[in-house]
Amino acid sequence: VGSRLAGLALLGALGIVPPAVAGETIQVTIDKLKFDPPQVSAHVGDTIEWVSRDFVAHTATARNNDWDVAIPAKGAGRVTLQHPGDVDYFCRFHPNMTGRISVEP
Amino acid sequence: MRLMLIAAGAVLALTVAGAIAGDAKPNDAQIAHIAYTAGQIDITTAELALQKSKNKDVRDFAENMVRDHTAVNEQALALVKKLNVTPEDNDTSKALVKQADAKRAELAKLEGAAFDKAYADNEVAYHKTVNNALETVLIPTASNAELKDLLSTGLKIFQGHEQHAEHVAQSLK
Numbered sequence: 001v002g003s004r005l006a007g008l009a010l011l012g013a014l015g016i017v018p019p020a021v022a023g024e025t026i027q028v029t030i031d032k033l034k035f036d037p038p039q040v041s042a043h044v045g046d047t048i049e050w051v052s053r054d055f056v057a058h059t060a061t062a063r064n065n066d067w068d069v070a071i072p073a074k075g076a077g078r079v080t081l082q083h084p085g086d087v088d089y090f091c092r093f094h095p096n097m098t099g100r101i102s103v104e105p
Numbered sequence: 106m107r108l109m110l111i112a113a114g115a116v117l118a119l120t121v122a123g124a125i126a127g128d129a130k131p132n133d134a135q136i137a138h139i140a141y142t143a144g145q146i147d148i149t150t151a152e153l154a155l156q157k158s159k160n161k162d163v164r165d166f167a168e169n170m171v172r173d174h175t176a177v178n179e180q181a182l183a184l185v186k187k188l189n190v191t192p193e194d195n196d197t198s199k200a201l202v203k204q205a206d207a208k209r210a211e212l213a214k215l216e217g218a219a220f221d222k223a224y225a226d227n228e229v230a231y232h233k234t235v236n237n238a239l240e241t242v243l244i245p246t247a248s249n250a251e252l253k254d255l256l257s258t259g260l261k262i263f264q265g266h267e268q269h270a271e272h273v274a275q276s277l278k
Contacts, residue, residue: 032257032258032261033258033261033262033265054258055176055177055179055180056172056173056176056177056262057172057173073176091265092269093169093173093265093269094261094262094264094265094266094268094269095265095268095269095272096261096264096265096268097265
């Protein structure tokens with residue numbers, strides 16, 4: 001750990017921002033056309049993973065066009081969050097499905 | 106055109122309502138047949154759109170219709186098999202098919218932007234009508250819990266299609 005911290009400190013001293021240390025993975029379930037939970041909080045560098053129990057394909061599509069994730073039937077899709085801010089998202093195939101992610105820096 | 110679509114929707118709603126207004130409510134075998142038929146109709150109309158349209162939004166929508174309605178109908182077939190129920194043809198299914206054949210013949214005569222708009226508007230109207238029938242007649246009348254559950258999930262999927270169709274229709278204006 002010590003050498004890793006020293007490495008990070010060195011990178012910092014050189015003005016290089018190290019890649020976010022492996023963020024958390026936050027799971028959102030899709031069941032019967034609902035994102036569950038519909039709202040989650042995350043940090044930049046975290047990954048959102050949608051896991052679908054539905055027999056039709058979905059997408060998780062950010063209204064600000066930041067990302068557009070394909071989620072196959074009974075499958076999963078993921079995105080790693082790059083920017084802070086609140087992102088509303090929906091399913092392009094079933095726009096009655098909506099969710100929100102609050103991304104902290 | 107709009108009035109005709111609304112009128113067509115009203116006729117279908119009456120037909121579906123009429124099917125339970127009589128002595129006999131539709132049984133599960135008939136309900137399964139109606140739901141399956143409604144899905145097949147939308148698949149066939151989407152296939153026409155895929156033959157005729159060059160508009161990306163319209164084609165994407167039509168591909169979704171083929172994929173989703175095929176998936177729902179596969180679930181329906183698996184369920185009736187499991188329940189040992191044979192879907193039973195009935196006046197509502199027949200009326201749906203007759204009306205859809207007429208509408209498809211009408212659409213087939215149109216080209217380009219005129220086709221795209223008529224297809225999208227018809228998809229909005231058709232999903233509205235079928236969703237209304239599911240909500241007010243088919244789901245409340247279904248007696249088997251698993252059939253009720255599949256129809257309810259179907260309704261959520263088709264409500265999504267209705268909104269998607271509205272977006273497509275809006276983008277063509």
